[in-house]
Amino acid sequence: MIKKITSILFLTTLTLNLSISQDKIPFMNIKTIEGRTINTKSLSNKDGLTVYSFWATWCVPCINELDDINKEIEKWKEENVKIIAISTDDSRTKRRVRPMINGKDWDFEIFVDENQDFKRALNITGIPHTIVAKGSKIIYRRIGYKPGEENILYEFILSQNKNSNEKI
Amino acid sequence: MKKSNNFFIFIFIFFSSVSIHSQFFENLNSSFESYSAYYMDDKKTGDFNQEDRFRSNNYLNLKSNFSKNWYFELQVESYLPKSLLNYSPNFKNTNVSTLKIDYIKNDLNLTIGNFYEQFGSGMILRTWEDKSLGINNSLLGLNANYQLNDQINITTLIGQQKKGFKYSKGYVLGFDSEFDLSKATKNNSTFLLGLSYVGRDDQEVNNRNLKSMTSLFSARVDYSSDSFYTNFEAVQKTNNPILVFGIPSETFIKKGSGFLINTGFFKERLGFDFTFRRLENMSFYSEIQSAGNEYNESILNYLPALTKQHDYSLTNLYVYAAQPDVNFYVEDLMKSGEIGFQTDFYYLIKKDSFLGGKYGTSISLNASLWNNLAGEYDFSNQSYETNLLEFGEKYFSEFSFEVRKKWSDNFENIFLYVNQYYNKRLIELESGIVKSNILVLDNTIKIQNNRSLRIELQHLSTKNDYRNWYAYGLEYNINSDFSVYFNDLYNYDNPNDEKKINYYNFGGSYSKGMNRFTINYGRQRGGLVCTGGICRYVPASTGLTFSVTTSFL
Numbered sequence: 011m012i013k014k015i016t017s018i019l020f021l022t023t024l025t026l027n028l029s030i031s032q033d034k035i036p037f038m039n040i041k042t043i044e045g046r047t048i049n050t051k052s053l054s055n056k057d058g059l060t061v062y063s064f065w066a067t068w069c070v071p072c073i074n075e076l077d078d079i080n081k082e083i084e085k086w087k088e089e090n091v092k093i094i095a096i097s098t099d100d101s102r103t104k105r106r107v108r109p110m111i112n113g114k115d116w117d118f119e120i121f122v123d124e125n126q127d128f129k130r131a132l133n134i135t136g137i138p139h140t141i142v143a144k145g146s147k148i149i150y151r152r153i154g155y156k157p158g159e160e161n162i163l164y165e166f167i168l169s170q171n172k173n174s175n176e177k178i
Numbered sequence: 179m180k181k182s183n184n185f186f187i188f189i190f191i192f193f194s195s196v197s198i199h200s201q202f203f204e205n206l207n208s209s210f211e212s213y214s215a216y217y218m219d220d221k222k223t224g225d226f227n228q229e230d231r232f233r234s235n236n237y238l239n240l241k242s243n244f245s246k247n248w249y250f251e252l253q254v255e256s257y258l259p260k261s262l263l264n265y266s267p268n269f270k271n272t273n274v275s276t277l278k279i280d281y282i283k284n285d286l287n288l289t290i291g292n293f294y295e296q297f298g299s300g301m302i303l304r305t306w307e308d309k310s311l312g313i314n315n316s317l318l319g320l321n322a323n324y325q326l327n328d329q330i331n332i333t334t335l336i337g338q339q340k341k342g343f344k345y346s347k348g349y350v351l352g353f354d355s356e357f358d359l360s361k362a363t364k365n366n367s368t369f370l371l372g373l374s375y376v377g378r379d380d381q382e383v384n385n386r387n388l389k390s391m392t393s394l395f396s397a398r399v400d401y402s403s404d405s406f407y408t409n410f411e412a413v414q415k416t417n418n419p420i421l422v423f424g425i426p427s428e429t430f431i432k433k434g435s436g437f438l439i440n441t442g443f444f445k446e447r448l449g450f451d452f453t454f455r456r457l458e459n460m461s462f463y464s465e466i467q468s469a470g471n472e473y474n475e476s477i478l479n480y481l482p483a484l485t486k487q488h489d490y491s492l493t494n495l496y497v498y499a500a501q502p503d504v505n506f507y508v509e510d511l512m513k514s515g516e517i518g519f520q521t522d523f524y525y526l527i528k529k530d531s532f533l534g535g536k537y538g539t540s541i542s543l544n545a546s547l548w549n550n551l552a553g554e555y556d557f558s559n560q561s562y563e564t565n566l567l568e569f570g571e572k573y574f575s576e577f578s579f580e581v582r583k584k585w586s587d588n589f590e591n592i593f594l595y596v597n598q599y600y601n602k603r604l605i606e607l608e609s610g611i612v613k614s615n616i617l618v619l620d621n622t623i624k625i626q627n628n629r630s631l632r633i634e635l636q637h638l639s640t641k642n643d644y645r646n647w648y649a650y651g652l653e654y655n656i657n658s659d660f661s662v663y664f665n666d667l668y669n670y671d672n673p674n675d676e677k678k679i680n681y682y683n684f685g686g687s688y689s690k691g692m693n694r695f696t697i698n699y700g701r702q703r704g705g706l707v708c709t710g711g712i713c714r715y716v717p718a719s720t721g722l723t724f725s726v727t728t729s730f731l
Contacts, residue, residue, distance in 0.1 A: 033207050034205075034243075036243070037282075038282075039287075039323075039325075044368040044400075044402045044407070045368065045370050045400045045402070045409075046358060046360075046368060046370070047325065047328075047331055047356075067487075068487035068488075068489060069489075070489045070592075070620075074622075077540075077582070077584075081537055081584070100300070100304075100306075100480070100482070101296075101299040101300045101301075101304075101480060101482060102482030102483065102484065102487065103487055105440050105442070105451050105453055105522075106451060106522055108407065108442060108444055108449060108451070109442055109444055109449025109450055109451040109522055109523070109524050110449060110522075110524050110542075111449070112444035112445065112446065112447065112448060112449040112524065113444075113447065113448060113449040113523075113524020113525055113526055113540065113541075113542065114524065114526055114540055115446060115447045115526050115538075124296065125294055125295070125296040125300075125304065125306055126294075126306065126307075127294065130294075130307070131241070133207055133208070133209035133239060133241065133729040134729075135209060135211050135694075135727040135729065136694075136727065151691060151692050151729075152689075152691060152692075153689055153691075153692060153693075153694050153727070154687075154689050154694065156628070156630060156655040156658060156661060157622050157624050157630040157632075157655065158624055158628040158629075158630055158655075158658065159628070159658050161628070162628070162658055
């Protein structure tokens with residue numbers, strides 16, 4: 011038993027020791043909503059920040075988050091933010107993606123990560139999961155969504171934009 | 179334990195040697211997930227009478243882009259002292275679960291090691307990982323993918339399939355090609371054509387009537403325009419033995435097939451989707467002997483139930499699972515697959531209209547119907563002939579209606595009505611049919627300073643099986659990091675007083691950035707549980723569970 015606990019501790023310490031360095035959006039293939047294969051390097055917003063939101067049609071908190079952002083999408087757009095919603099629906103539910111986004115009138119770019127390769131490459135352990143990137147550099151990540159958290163994300167984006175304006 | 183010690187030495191040497199290559203660490207990212215439980219005796223549901231009350235599943239994943247075009251991934255898993263309930267006993271001790279190196283340059287992607295792959299909708303091949311379901315059926319071998327001029331995408335692979343920490347004896351071969359013919363179409367539409375092959379060679383097959391190789395062929399087309407899409411996929415499977423009392427038969431051998439048609443249209447604020455599917459003798463395993471195992475091990479293709487995936491506990495009491503297999507149990511209980519459809523409709527009532535209010539109102543409808551294949555079944559001679567488009571006895575049907583409405587800046591709710599028909603006799607080989615009506619009301623109230631309260635009320639009414647249930651849940655988000663909850667599920671109308679059990683749970687979660695900690699105490703029925711913003715499947719049990727998930731940049 012002691013040995014077993016030691017090995018768990020070993021793994022934990024190893025992980026903690028490895029907490030180094032920056033992270034980037036990995037370049038790999040995902041699909042457009044029409045089924046075409048494209049590379050993730052073409053996703054990022056050239057002039058501003060990019061928000062990647064990992065969701066699925068069956069995930070109620072994910073839909074709550076995207077609905078809440080969409081309700082005030084105009085103010086996000088003013089901040090020159092590109093919002094990309096990555097559906098992790100597999101073939102059980104992916105057919106629901108297109109009707110749902112139109113039925114909800116979401117104003118996001120939607121891509122499909124059907125076998126969760128992009129999600130796995132980013133070490134995402136559960137959805138909803140939100141990432142903010144500047145170019146391909148990740149500057150913010152958050153797991154889960156609780157009502158009101160979209161405001162925290164919005165304020166983070168405001169502060170980032172303010173910082174970069176000050177630099178100019 | 180000795181084996182794992184050797185393993186740690188290997189890891190140590192590996193990291194020491196690559197650390198010379200400092201780029202390895204500079205571009206490293208890792209994640210760690212740990213799910214533990216302490217199982218307790220329960221006066222109502224019975225004692226815990228298995229070994230090891232404390233159990234824990236641990237996953238450490240490391241990835242690195244260690245050189246310009248080279249990527250490395252290692253996942254080590256520890257099930258100590260044993261894996262959580264409902265996980266395969268093949269997950270034991272500590273071992274390497276994934277080890278791979280990718281070479282990615284321009285349009286070429288080569289992988290050596292463990293990889294995940296999917297062809298088409300997965301009807302012919304899908305390998306994937308889902309920790310909450312205990313599935314990790316990657317292939318260990320070689321995978322090459324090449325994309326030519328953005329128009330032709332070719333994948334070839336060969337490997338052995340992972341089963342716990344072991345590998346299948348047989349080989350799996352695969353080939354997939356996808357052609358983008360959109361340029362040949364007018365305007366802005368997309369037209370894709372795909373052809374695939376998957377072969378499984380199981381040398382353990384010792385049967386004069388059967389070759390060791392089983393092959394699957396598939397063809398698919400995908401068309402979509404600005405407001406319309408349609409796709410079609412057909413699969414043929416060569417001879418495969420039918421399981422008789424859990425053992426592959428030497429004489430009852432049949433081909434298999436699968437057809438899927440999906441179509442839909444959409445415009446602003448409106449979407450419609452329809453899917454038809456027919457499966458006959460379609461499940462596919464890397465080892466014939468593993469067919470039908472309860473842990474979904476050695477499974478090579480993905481045949482999900484095409485029904486609405488629900489998020490609430492009472493809507494998940496009678497869940498349909500796809501019925502792709504041939505099973506001859508008794509003379510009046512013979513099945514050979516499934517046929518049916520599912521349809522979805524979404525509509526957003528405009529903002530600032532009478533029904534739409536200030537924020538708009540979302541409405542969605544879903545209906546599904548799944549039946550056995552009709553045909554001539556001969557129990558004594560073990561044979562059958564099905565009719566292509568005829569529906570047999572009903573397995574399952576469902577109709578649901580959902581309205582999402584935000585009333586003010588601080589209050590919104592979801593109303594859901596579900597009507598279900600569940601043929602317990604035909605699906606679970608138990609007695610009876612369950613017809614039920616379910617109502618759900620999910621309310622969210624935002625309070626100042628990122629606080630919010632969620633109140634969930636559910637009721638299931640049925641005259642069948644265990645009769646009526648109610649459920650309620652309270653979730654209080656103290657701030658954006660902390661959340662606590664209590665929920666209860668009660669079979670108040672059960673004719674047997676002893677079976678009137680409260681399935682209560684309470685706990686909390688803390689999440690900050692990439693870290694998340696949860697703790698829960700209670701009695702689990704099992705099923706999909708979503709709390710504090712994360713959904714996962716939980717096994718049936720009573721006890722204390724806790725989890726840690728974290729990733730490092």
